[in-house]
Amino acid sequence: MSFFRIGKRNKKKNKKEIQLKEQQKLKEQKKQSEKEKEKEKEKEVVKTNEYTIKKSKETKQYLETYFSNLNKSSLERMKRRREFEENLKSQNLPKKEYSRIRDEFYKKENAQNRLKTKKLQASDFEILKIIGKGAFGIVSLAREKSTGDVYAMKILNKQKMIKQGQVDHAKTERDLMVTIDNPWIVTLYYSFQDENYLYLIMDYIAGGDMMTHLIKREILSEEETKFYIAETIVAVSTVHQMGFIHRDLKPDNLLIDKRGHITLTDFGLSKGYKSIRKEMEEEKEFKIPEKKKHKNSTTNKKLRQKAWKARRKLAYSTVGTPDYIAIEIFWRKGYSETCDWWSLGVIMFEMIFGFPPFASESRRETFQMILNWKEYLIFPEDIYVSDEAKDLISKLVCSPKDRLGNNGVQEIKNHPFFNDIDWDLVEKRQKEPLYIPEVSGITDTRHFEDFEDEFSSDEDDSLLSDEDQKQLEKQDQFAGYTYKRVNKQRPKVFIQEWLTNFEQNEKKKKKVRVKKKKK
Template sequence: MSKKGISGLRKRIDKKKIDKKHIDKKKKQKEEKVQQGGGKFIPLEEMSKETIQRAKLYKEFFRNKSMEYFYYLYKRQKRLEEFKQNLKKFKISKNERSKVIKEHFQKESNFLRRRRTKMSVKQFTILAKIGQGGYGDVFLCRKIDTNEMIALKRMKKALIEKTNKVEHIMSERQVLAEHSSPWLVQLLYSFQDTKYIYLAMEFVRGGDLKALLMNIDYLDENTTKFYAAEMLLAIKDLHELGYIHRDLKPENFLINHDGHIKLTDFGLSKKFIIKKEWRETVKLINNKKKQKKKNSKSQNPYSTLSKRQLQQKRRNKFYTVVGSPEYISPEILEKKGYTKTVDFWSFGCILYEMLTGFPPFSGSSIEETLENVMNYRTSLENPLDDQTNEEIIQPKAWHLIRKLIHKPNKRIGKNGIQEIQQHPFFEGIEWDKFQNSTPPFVPKVESDLDISYFDTSYFDEDEVELEEPETTTSTERNNQFVGFTFKKYDLKQGGTQDIYQKK
């Protein structure tokens, strides 16, 4: 055998030895892991709930990442094709052509770099505190690099985990990121650090519908019809995304700078949790013996209070955390299973409140309110005007309210939201063109910093800057919020336009 053949044979032998050593090493490592329990196969039924939940989170994370990646490639190719078509329309020199092409790809590179940039509170300047809730605060901020005015919602991770609200927060982020509806609040960014999670949303300047009702007591029928129509369009878009809101109430409908409505707060859009004390109250109500029909006047919560007194009573509750018992449907309380029609019940309650100035089932306590909800057939009444002694709600509106506040199998909208849109109360509304209609009220905003439509009197405004993230890491806590990060950038402006929104 030649020297060359012997040399090649030695190389092959040496390679096999190296491969064998590598295999033996891997095998040994695997055996050590098995002995330690790390490599042991565990059947699905024996896995802990935490492990299964974490696996689902990572699965969703990788699915979203791959979809985002392919969608980015699709949009980039589309932009390139449009750029080439536009380039053909103009007669320019070779040097100018080369320069324009270079600028285009430079923009793409900058855009890609911006997508990779890690979001942080350092990128925002706090201007004012505009909200405070059980899980965190809401700030009016300006994004430093793009000068965008945003509402930044900051929530504590530890508190969210302690109260088992991780799924709700992830659900809210998912709904906000998926839609492109003009009737739903837009999510611009979402990110996290070791202590907090952040939702950066568009700043809706006109406050909420509840604040409007507090200032003017109630709305006339034409104004009510306008807002009710926009609420329906928002509910329709949310239902078409496959979500039920489950917590519709006046404070969740915001008024934009142009006077149009936007729906917000999607934290309960996947799973509704009833407070323990509410369940106990419902049990007590259901365990009562059947009684004769009570006198409607004696049982009517409005019989001992005038309309003006009820409005004053409602104002006194403005600074307290009431929750949503006044807008919740009986089937949710009874845990008998429900569909998207629970949103139509809540819509009926809001419609009633806009026309009268108070919710239909409001009582002196949560227990009384829930009892009124469960006994809605007798507790729901058209209140009388103090001066004229006539019914406040007109026949068409009252008919719609009674159809909405009804048992599920007979509730209007069960066959589609078009049933509600076709009701005589909405006669004359052109639904396809409604977005271009003139609102009855347009907020007067003096500047970008105007927060006069937000009530800031019920919380401390001592905090003047956002807290810097901790330097230590918490892997376990971050695992709970895998896939939370979201950015919505515009290639040309560097701002938040519809680049990654799925159509």
């Protein structure tokens, strides 16, 4: 009996121990579950905080930009009106003309002030003609409906910018044009966005771009080349002084204004160097060519010119070209502002000889030639070029460590090729150009390529991933993109243009009166 009781007691004891263990296990599981819930809550709080911090930064950025522009706008308006009154008085005009020009100036001034307070949208502009096309959008000649002012309007597709990793490029381009305010850089007046597009409203430079000019002219004289290269040096150095590097300097980014001077822009419509290099590396059997010199004959030159002429006409397309990109950018080992001077040397070569030094029938070959630039930088013998010009090109299209400009832009200015250049006149845009484009009016587009005058929002769109689409919907990537310049009007220019138009109208009226008398 005692043995049976002991066994029964042990069973009860074991049962209690099992129950206690199970209870303990349940408690531990409950604690673990509570800990996991706490962790999840903490993660949610962190996510919420990150989103809040991000939104706070964006709001702060927007408010700082808004109030900075507001203050700048007020000061600039006072300065502009004072300048207008002083210039107008100095003209000694009759009272009637004085009143008319004054009324017209302030009428336009008020219209533009109203425009600054309005939220801009694409429907505020009428597209007159497409003057440029590229991988991410178009550039058009557009008229602002309320003021009648004419601009170059750049429209960029957000989906394509995100998919191709060009968001930072779009922001940098906008920031550069906002930061730099001088006649060498195309003026940005407004930037805004909608659900699908980014818009940049800029000065319309009616003389066209250097690429179109070169297609028409084939080659330029050394004197013309010297003028354009000197002005481009000053333009690019102003970009460098503000802490920017162009990286994509080429003839289609050099605009010629109606007075014949260079204005620098970056339409940013062709593929960047990263995508070009990626495509080259994805080519089957990609390899660097053997280091042998190509034939330097007139026949070879003509073949290269023929190939490059066709290539130049595709420059506005989605194809893109590596012809002007410095070798160190392809190396991916870091680069400095001197990469722009390599591009300048390539442009100078093209102006004189009619084609870039590394032009070929395919981008793959061009890429390989740039990597082996020592073997392929050859000067054709059938065009006379001064030793100074050849020497300058050789000291720009070379290894970064040997390149002119490493010790500042003055190094380039001091080169013997520029011995007869008055840099003071160049910097003031007072050196007389050898070519002045014929421009009949503010909507004259004869100096630009002809494109289909139709812009389809669905054209060549590619679908985004779900993640990219969410980012696009949030609009976070393009926060702070909106910008409005204080005012477009320049008092002195306004007065000169008004008086010119007035004189022309008076002459026409006089001719009409003479004809009537004869009858």
